[in-house]
Amino acid sequence: MRYECSWRVDVQKLPCLILVGLGLHDECGLTLRGLKSARDADHIFIETYTNYMPDMSFSNLSNILGKEPIKLIRKDLEEDSGRILEYAKKSKVAVLVPGDPLIATTHVQLAVEAKKLGIEVAVVPGVSILSAAISQSGLQSYKFGKSVTLPFARGRQFFETPFEVVRENKAKGLHTLMYLDVDCEGRSMSIGEALALIMNWEETERKGVFLPSTLVVGLARIGSDHPVVKAGSIEELRTYPFGPPPHILIFPGRLHFMEREALRYLAGASEESLESISWAKK
Amino acid sequence: MRYECSWRVDVQKLPCLILVGLGLHDECGLTLRGLKSARDADHIFIETYTNYMPDMSFSNLSNILGKEPIKLIRKDLEEDSGRILEYAKKSKVAVLVPGDPLIATTHVQLAVEAKKLGIEVAVVPGVSILSAAISQSGLQSYKFGKSVTLPFARGRQFFETPFEVVRENKAKGLHTLMYLDVDCEGRSMSIGEALALIMNWEETERKGVFLPSTLVVGLARIGSDHPVVKAGSIEELRTYPFGPPPHILIFPGRLHFMEREALRYLAGASEESLESISWAKK
CATH class of the missing domain: 3.30.950.10 (Tetrapyrrole methylase, C-terminal domain)
Structure with missing residues (x-):
């Protein structure tokens, strides 16, 4: 399948943090823009605990993205977000999030912390429940x-x-x-x-x-x-x-x-x- | 790019009407599920007047879909929806809609009319403003x-x-x-x-x-x-x-x-x- 998806802006500048919405239920809720921006990132993280994604296939998602995303647990975002932000200070980091990335307070907080450190933040909205x-x-x-x-x-x-x-x-x-x-x-x-x-x-x-x-x-x-x-x-x-x-x-x-x-x-x-x-x- | 996107259900049955959300701003807001279901359809229609899609590239969208969608104007949906439903009685029809398909009353009405005629209806949600x-x-x-x-x-x-x-x-x-x-x-x-x-x-x-x-x-x-x-x-x-x-x-x-x-x-x-x-x- 061919497609063109422009991603022209600020986030082209390295380093940055891109929060990408995975949408609902499984990996097929991802938008073309979300897919493109995750594939362009140097590091891809994923969390799947703020929303339940029953039919998510991690291997299919890895296939689509061309690389295996690193799974995050609650602690990684809520207590130890500094680790992710260290990456984002030096490279382009995508964090995949169920639904829409900023509907959950956890990710708003991550975005705020990044901004406080002078890291560029971009958000690719996803389908929200x-x-x-x-x-x-x-x-x-x-x-x-x-x-x-x-x-x-x-x-x-x-x-x-x-x-x-x-x-x-x-x-x-x-x-x-x-x-x-x-x-x-x-x-x-x-x-x-x-x-x-x-x-x-x-x-x-x-x-x-x-x-x-x-x-x-x-x-x-x-x-x-x-x-x-x-x-x-x-x-x-x-x-x-x-x-x-x-x-x-x-x-x-x-x-x-x-x-x-x-x-x-x-x-x-x-x-x-x-x-x-x-x-x-x- | 390889991807697998299952679409197992009722809408496999022909004929049917699938309302697919295009998401926001341009064709890259489309989800993988939306893309797959539109590509699988016999006829693809598109309307872009219920929401403003400033950067939508029709030619890029046609590329992505593998065929050129038929453009609808307001009258086609509000006064003459029977024509689309005639297709949906005999084949698999996808209607691409900006944002989320059922946020606008127009498309709820189309879905209701289809159901009244015994046509199977499916909805692929899109990112909504x-x-x-x-x-x-x-x-x-x-x-x-x-x-x-x-x-x-x-x-x-x-x-x-x-x-x-x-x-x-x-x-x-x-x-x-x-x-x-x-x-x-x-x-x-x-x-x-x-x-x-x-x-x-x-x-x-x-x-x-x-x-x-x-x-x-x-x-x-x-x-x-x-x-x-x-x-x-x-x-x-x-x-x-x-x-x-x-x-x-x-x-x-x-x-x-x-x-x-x-x-x-x-x-x-x-x-x-x-x-x-x-x-x-x-």
Whole structure:
């Protein structure tokens, strides 16, 4: 395959640090620009722990890049980033990062540290679950309010925020993107677990935010060759076979006619589950 | 360059409609998965009017794809989508779309129409300005509230929403992503024009939302080889040389310490402009 991809600018100057987004799910989410800039680098590092990349083939990635990237663990970036920056002081260094490179604070911090040392920094954006989940739901991006993460149960103080965020967004007719937690062993929360947690909370608190009939959109493996997008009531989705992670949820607010159509035809929502939500024609 | 990119699933079944995200700025934003799925299609269509792709080289794209995509104009998708769907009833059709395919309502509608006709639909996500602008600002994605578009002046009723959205988000400490309008001749609003419009509105309405010292982040040509990200006061950014479009704005809410560092080191904010905003340590 032939392709031309210009990379004309500042990062041509050595030394530099280039943060390259790997996109979602596997190595095929990489953009042509990301590929080119990693191939041009003297050293390629990769971390795959800030986002779960289930089907990533390290050997295929090495094939694509023409060399084997050096794997980083959490400690390398969070406690010992100086080592990478030493390389970037003397040569062109690419760090491959799942999703979009600056969505995670860890990489913002790395970029800031590099700048403080006078190192040139460039970023090649990647597909992020933030925009991909929103778009694949068929819901309109400008109608999303604040997003939130649902953590595994670890005591009450962790609990209130996600429910409060959904309630506040709903009160304004806005949709909520809800990330599902990953625990310290790297286990991702499933949609079934998340909805059980939510209904459990609602049964205790009785705030009336989540009913068994409440409309929700579940999304699994977005960006892969076998994504699942399914809209329905909480009751329906609790047992729906979404398959392996990563999973993510969206709680819709008020629906525009076109959004209703999208949930019906692209996410298989039944008429009944759509009835549970108020919707505005415009 | 060798690469392997599996595409195992439903879309192998003919016929189908595959919406492929082109990402930002030029053809090099395409992902390997997007490239593979377009090359596998019997017919490739492309539209480039829902997002501005300043450096897109049609001939380079044709080279990469191994065939010349058929250009679509607005009417082809909005009034005459039946023609594309006729192809998709009989063969594998890829439609290349700037950014992420389902962020624009036009393509959601196309996907819904296809499904109604029983056509298999697949989506290959692309880099969207939604996530890329948020991440490149160095601000934390979960602290963004509702986003909004600033339209060209066309009478008062169009005006209130963007200011109201920024005001409401700020009141809750949330950041606001503000898209800048494109007029019917395809001219994109610049950051300078946008800030002039905003200060003009503030001078008339005196709501106290925007002061000359108010912190704002301007972003130009995100996803290209020569992006500009600059944070500063409205007064500073009104005359800052951002270069050609596309431009986009972010109005920060409350800043975390790390966000403050990011604006300082990655977006060149002066200490003075950062002082104008309240910030919380966590």
